[in-house]
Amino acid sequence: MTAGIEFRAVTKRYGDDPAGPAAVDGISFEIPRGTLTTILGPSGCGKTTTLRLIAGLETPSAGRILIGGRDVTGLGPAQRNVSMVFQSYALFPHMDVVENVSYGLRMSGMAPAEARRRAVEALHGVGLVDLEARLPSELSGGQQQRVALARALVLQPEVLLFDEPLSNLDTRLRREMREEIRSLQQRLRLTVAYVTHDRSEALAVSDRIVVMDRGAIAQRGTPQELYESPASEFVAAFMGEASLFPAQADAEGQVLLGPLRIAPRRPAPAGPVTVAVRPEAWHVVPPGQGLDARLAKLSYLGSSYEYTFETELGPVFVVSPDVGHALGIGSAVGLQLASHGVAIVPAPRARARAG
Missing domain, CATH: 3.40.50.300 (P-loop containing nucleotide triphosphate hydrolases)
Structure with a gap:
């Protein structure tokens, strides 16, 4: 063309x-x-x-x-x-x-x-x-x-x-x-x-x-x-709502994010990386599975709920289309990641040196 x-x-x-x-x-x-x-x-x-x-x-x-x-x-x-x-x-x-x-x-x-x-x-x-x-x-x-x-x-x-x-x-x-x-x-x-x-x-x-x-x-x-597939933290954040988490890629190219193990589309070089997670990529599951979380805030938007959970990774923002089963403040749940809406981007140089 x-x-x-x-x-x-x-x-x-x-x-x-x-x-x-x-x-x-x-x-x-x-x-x-x-x-x-x-x-x-x-x-x-x-x-x-x-x-x-x-x-x-x-x-x-x-x-x-x-x-x-x-x-x-x-x-x-x-x-x-x-x-x-x-x-x-x-x-x-x-x-x-x-x-x-x-x-x-x-x-x-x-x-x-x-x-x-x-x-x-x-x-x-x-x-x-x-x-x-x-x-x-x-x-x-x-x-x-x-x-x-x-x-x-x-x-x-x-x-x-x-x-x-x-x-x-x-x-x-x-x-x-x-x-x-x-x-x-x-x-x-x-x-x-x-x-x-x-x-x-x-x-x-x-x-x-x-x-x-x-x-x-x-x-x-x-x-x-x-x-x-954003190439940087800037693009990941600018192209839509995304939470950015420091993480570590192991020798096999897998990424460790707290208790979660992520298999990127392309293996990541071993060392510090950033995981960019869209709010729709989180799945709310029963407690004891995935990442332990407790509900701190919620907002009802008609077609979805917006949740903010407290976790060992810090605050996690989630958009859930399940409006028929609302969670209550203080609810203990687990959070797992879908295969979509998750991207691995290079960590900033300062963070990489610190790692």
Whole structure:
């Protein structure tokens, strides 16, 4: 599969100091043509700078950027055939819906009648019908998001960029819009770079995910790879709720976690390791089996219970779908680990030296 977007050792520094801190530090990755890749990470990790570099809104301090095999490193936004959907939507408040969507076409010299026809067609494509004459202030947040999406799509860009597009919507609308974006991307085979800090959003929409930390790439891969096989404590914790426990790998590659013995998918080198456990990986069993635990806290969430147990490993957070058999505070139980939701990652260097 050919690359739609390619970064080759790209660095971005702000200011005049060539040795100063880099917002993006020598990163390399590809987004295959016709796929959606999410650039994910906490605030300040460099993900938005990366998106702006793709758009041509920032110029790299070093490295090369290619779109569709063409070197665009020195080209401006208008020369890249790229459209962006902004977090704020950036709709013109004095223009009605169809004027907003057709604006880019009209500015490129297209006849007004043809620009309007294509704008209406794009609006229908995102599920907006009979709203052409409304102003943005007369639309809901979800409708405004669809107008912004139609405005980007009507230009038929080679690459479509999303900058935190769902952060202003409520939970239900976020779910609906992420499904709409994913459906459109797959149907039109768009090449999409999508920036968010929301891991659930990233897992739901992505073909691949690039996790960034402090200007560098911490790990990249499919959503399943990053969730089930994180390469570090940072990725394990960032890709979803996870408890991190220091443990020891023996000479046979088995991992000893208190009284529990874990057989990793790949044998671990002997020495200190970290076990990352998702809350759904714990099974509550009768006392005397597995890890001894006593219930300290619980919360009822309708479809599940959240439990916090006191154990010899410290507090253990568990999500149980068994809402028909609630435990009482102080209940003594055992905890065992499932085969899924458990990952072995390298221990931090300091801990490894101490071990």
